[in-house]
Amino acid sequence: RKEVEQDPGPFNVPEGATVAFNCTYSNSASQSFFWYRQDCRKEPKLLMSVYSSGNEDGRFTAQLNRASQYISLLIRDSKLSDSATYLCVVNTISGNQFYFGTGTSLTVIP
């Protein structure tokens, strides 16, 4: 079983739409959770950390459900510039290793 699983999409949404991505992780001892964004032929970049109480950064909201081992990312009022692949990432303290989902592709259409 993979450490982190996410729906690969693709998600094609119109500008202004709200879109949600989900992710599950298998290791209940996981400590930290993140969403990264990766543009085509570029490196992954940290979008936001995910906190137990949920957190918001502008149009982006991340939530964590430890009981269900589930992480989500909500993007409101989608912009063309949001088109990218979004990676769900989980960190375990043991060895300080990071586990990546395969990514969810988002295309925002004019």
Added chain:
Amino acid sequence: DAGITQSPRHKVTETGTPVTLRCHQTENHRYMYWYRQDPGHGLRLIHYSYGVKDTDKGEVSDGYSVSRSKTEDFLLTLESATSSQTSVYFCAISGQLAGGSYEQYFGPGTRLTVT
């Protein structure tokens, strides 16, 4: 942006030749990582380092070796390159935040083609 550079950024090499990729950081972070990224597989850990001369294998370490003689440099070597090692290679570093958790930052990547 975190201070991470990779060299070379692009390389084409022939099967059977040795190849070394370099990762350099200016953040003085303890942890450094090498990943490869291939379509359908996402990012897969090759090796990582938790200090100078301290390294460990990741999930796809066969055919690769690493060395870390200084905090700022982490080298990935393909002893005898094969076509299956054609990929994009990312170096990453990990630093501890004030709350005790870690975040990871990536270099720009190296595109390696083995012919």
